[in-house]
Amino acid sequence: MSIAHLRTAADAARANAWCPYSLYPVGAALETDDGRVYAGCNVENASYPAGICAERVALGAAIADGARRFVRIVITSAAASPTPPCGICRQALVEFAPALEIFAVTPDGLTACWSLAELLPAPFTPASLENA
Numbered sequence: 001m002s003i004a005h006l007r008t009a010a011d012a013a014r015a016n017a018w019c020p021y022s023l024y025p026v027g028a029a030l031e032t033d034d035g036r037v038y039a040g041c042n043v044e045n046a047s048y049p050a051g052i053c054a055e056r057v058a059l060g061a062a063i064a065d066g067a068r069r070f071v072r073i074v075i076t077s078a079a080a081s082p083t084p085p086c087g088i089c090r091q092a093l094v095e096f097a098p099a100l101e102i103f104a105v106t107p108d109g110l111t112a113c114w115s116l117a118e119l120l121p122a123p124f125t126p127a128s129l130e131n132a
């Protein structure tokens with residue numbers, strides 16, 4: 001799956017973002033190891049902490065459809081510099097995809113790329129629970 005294809009899927013979801021409080025629309029497209037794509041947008045709420053990021057909306061859609069293994073995520077925003085995933089999303093993603101490749105793309109095509117392992121070193125994972 002090309003980054004361009006995932007970017008298009010992320011942008012389509014971003015067009016539906018509900019972000020009247022931050023005015024910061026985000027889209028995300030998550031690719032499974034067998035080539036399926038699940039997209040999400042941020043969904044904010046008048047009770048601000050109830051809002052959820054685009055990445056976790058995409059992850060939830062994928063999990064609800066039975067997907068479990070992911071290779072790549074593309075995040076798009078309207079910001080001038082690439083938008084990295086927040087800490088909560090890093091933690092949510094590491095549960096399923098410790099080796100995830102993360103691409104963040106601006107409207108101008110400026111692209112940043114990280115591994116999830118790089119963004120979340122020393123992660124707390126399901127294996128951590130076994131050390132109790």
Ligand SMILES: O=c1ccn([C@H]2C[C@H](O)[C@@H](CO)O2)c(=O)[nH]1
Nearest residue numbers: 022024026042053054084085086
């Ligand atoms: O990677 C990110 C960063 C921020 N947001 C959302 C959360 C909130 O709705 C808005 C501003 O933080 O952007 C995401 O969806 N993904």
Ligand SMILES: [Zn+2]
Nearest residue numbers: 053085086089
């Ligand atoms: Zn987040």
